[in-house]
Amino acid sequence: MEDNLRTGTKNSVSERFVPDLRSAHHISFMHAREVNADWVYPSHEHKQYEINYVLRGCQKMIVNGASCRLEEGDFVLIRPGDIHSSRSGSIGGFIYFCLHFEIDDPPLLHLLDAFRHSAIAGDSPEGIAIRPALDRLAAYAVSDKSFDLAVRTGIQAAFYELLSQLCSLLSSGADTKDDRRPPHPETAHRIESLIHAAAKQPIYHGHSDGERPLVGAIARKLGISESHCNRLFKKVYGVSPRQYLSTMIRDEAQRLLRDTSLSVDHISSLLGYRDIAHFSRQFKRWTGASPRDYRSGLPPIQPSS
Numbered sequence: 001m002e003d004n005l006r007t008g009t010k011n012s013v014s015e016r017f018v019p020d021l022r023s024a025h026h027i028s029f030m031h032a033r034e035v036n037a038d039w040v041y042p043s044h045e046h047k048q049y050e051i052n053y054v055l056r057g058c059q060k061m062i063v064n065g066a067s068c069r070l071e072e073g074d075f076v077l078i079r080p081g082d083i084h085s086s087r088s089g090s091i092g093g094f095i096y097f098c099l100h101f102e103i104d105d106p107p108l109l110h111l112l113d114a115f116r117h118s119a120i121a122g123d124s125p126e127g128i129a130i131r132p133a134l135d136r137l138a139a140y141a142v143s144d145k146s147f148d149l150a151v152r153t154g155i156q157a158a159f160y161e162l163l164s165q166l167c168s169l170l171s172s173g174a175d176t177k178d179d180r181r182p183p184h185p186e187t188a189h190r191i192e193s194l195i196h197a198a199a200k201q202p203i204y205h206g207h208s209d210g211e212r213p214l215v216g217a218i219a220r221k222l223g224i225s226e227s228h229c230n231r232l233f234k235k236v237y238g239v240s241p242r243q244y245l246s247t248m249i250r251d252e253a254q255r256l257l258r259d260t261s262l263s264v265d266h267i268s269s270l271l272g273y274r275d276i277a278h279f280s281r282q283f284k285r286w287t288g289a290s291p292r293d294y295r296s297g298l299p300p301i302q303p304s305s
Contacts (some may be wrong), residue, residue: 032141048100057094064168073122097138188236
């Protein structure tokens with residue numbers, strides 16, 4: 001496949017690559033519950049994000065000491081570590097839908113961490129945009145259908161639609177932010193996209209290792225200093241752009257060794273290394289094993305520092 005992609009660029013008029021998408025998520029404790037007027041959920045906290053959505057009646061919540069009242073159609077996003085409790089606010093009880101989730105996507109996590117504790121009214125513009133995805137998720141929670149692959153896929157599709165709407169809400173500058181929001185997560189995400197493009201260039205354009213665009217080139221493209229580029233990116237992703245690029249190339253090298261029958265020399269060339277010896281030394285620094293030992297499954301030696 002790599003050869004086909006590389007050859008396919010010949011005589012191309014234009015091209016534009018979308019950055020690779022790799023995201024892990026975990027949905028847990030998704031449920032719908034009907035409770036009576038005496039129902040109380042004691043104060044607690046957890047490591048997951050939680051969305052609590054009232055389907056009927058009224059729920060009273062306290063989040064980090066701040067009270068909020070959720071009527072039918074209202075919902076609230078609770079962040080990891082937020083201390084919260086809940087009780088019924090209706091004489092006839094209420095029905096609510098609850099979803100806990102974790103996701104590995106730094107720019108999205110920073111946006112979610114900027115969300116305030118206040119409830120989102122179901123009839124507000126934000127609520128109207130987000131409720132369809134919540135309603136689809138809630139419908140799965142109350143359904144009697146077997147939990148088969150189609151249902152699982154539907155839940156995940158609705159979940160990503162929910163995340164998409166939340167991102168639109170937060171990125172638009174709606175009144176849902178607090179002072180915990182880090183500076184310019186969107187810029188950090190743009191830097192990541194350019195790093196992905198830089199990582200792909202040796203495969204798709206035959207650039208050598210020395211010609212691979214570096215942080216300075218990315219910073220110039222965005223009109224910021226190299227030091228500012230490094231600071232913004234590390235604030236969001238926890239590593240420097242150069243370290244992030246190195247990890248991407250390492251992961252691609254491991255994938256090609258594991259999942260293809262291409263020779264080590266061919267893989268070295270695809271990844272933009274000037275010779276196989278250079279690639280082998282770098283791979284051993286990454287993993288503690290030579291490319292051939294990694295592929296053959298021999299136990300790796302202790303990685304060098």
